Amino acid sequence: MKNKISLLLMVLMVVTLTYCGSKKTETQTEDYGAPVETTTPVHAVDVIAQGDALVKASDCKTCHHATNKLIGPSHTDVAKKYEFTAANVTYLAKKIIEGGTGVWGEIPMTPHADISQVDAEKMARYVLSLDGETEH
Ligand code: HEC
Numbered sequence: 001m002k003n004k005i006s007l008l009l010m011v012l013m014v015v016t017l018t019y020c021g022s023k024k025t026e027t028q029t030e031d032y033g034a035p036v037e038t039t040t041p042v043h044a045v046d047v048i049a050q051g052d053a054l055v056k057a058s059d060c061k062t063c064h065h066a067t068n069k070l071i072g073p074s075h076t077d078v079a080k081k082y083e084f085t086a087a088n089v090t091y092l093a094k095k096i097i098e099g100g101t102g103v104w105g106e107i108p109m110t111p112h113a114d115i116s117q118v119d120a121e122k123m124a125r126y127v128l129s130l131d132g133e134t135e136h
Contacts, residue, residue, distance in 0.1 A: 044125075044135065051126025054119050058112070066130060073104045079131035086135070092124035093117060 055061075055075075063071035073081075082088040097120050099111035112120070125135065 047122050048126050048129045051122035051124070051129075054115075054123050055126055058115070058123075059110075060123075063109070071107060072109060075127045076130045079128050079133065082128060084125075084128040084133040084135045088128060089121050089124045089135075092127060093120035096120040096123055 055064075064073070064075050067074050067076050069077070078092070082092070095109065097112055097115055097117070099109045101108035115123070128135070
């Protein structure tokens with residue numbers, strides 16, 4: 001009986017270690033990928049296309065249109081308001097995840113806690129690209 005329990009514990013440990021190990025590899029791949037995104041134009045276009053797809057797949061279109069004001073500002077107006085810089089990508093990604101109010105009026109933007117930081121940044125890059133500006 002005691003042997004069975006220790007065997008079970010061993011199996012659990014191996015499973016946990018394997019799981020953590022594979023998770024670490026995923027993060028590392030992303031870390032290595034990040035600098036390429038900002039320096040390789042082809043990859044940057046990829047990120048913007050991915051952001052476009054993510055925005056279309058989410059609920060953004062309930063309140064935002066690319067060029068017309070709906071409940072929220074048009075995404076092109078957002079692009080015109082902000083320079084396409086890393087700082088503004090971070091700011092807008094945070095706003096997409098946390099929501100907020102007071103920049104464009106009193107209507108609040110709903111939070112999107114289910115959207116990951118990486119995806120929110122892709123969405124922000126797509127929005128910021130809409131006035132034809134490239135990241136600088
Ligand atoms: C319920 C309506 C609603 C939904 C859904 C919504 N937004 Fe918004 N969004 C708003 C409103 C309203 C504002 C203006 C907020 C303000 O004045 O601070 C806004 C502002 C923004 C801004 C500009 C933020 C700023 O501080 O200037 C961005 C970028 C944005 N939304 C992106 C998105 C994206 C991407 C999605 C989908 C994941 C989304 N929104 C979903 C209503 C919405």
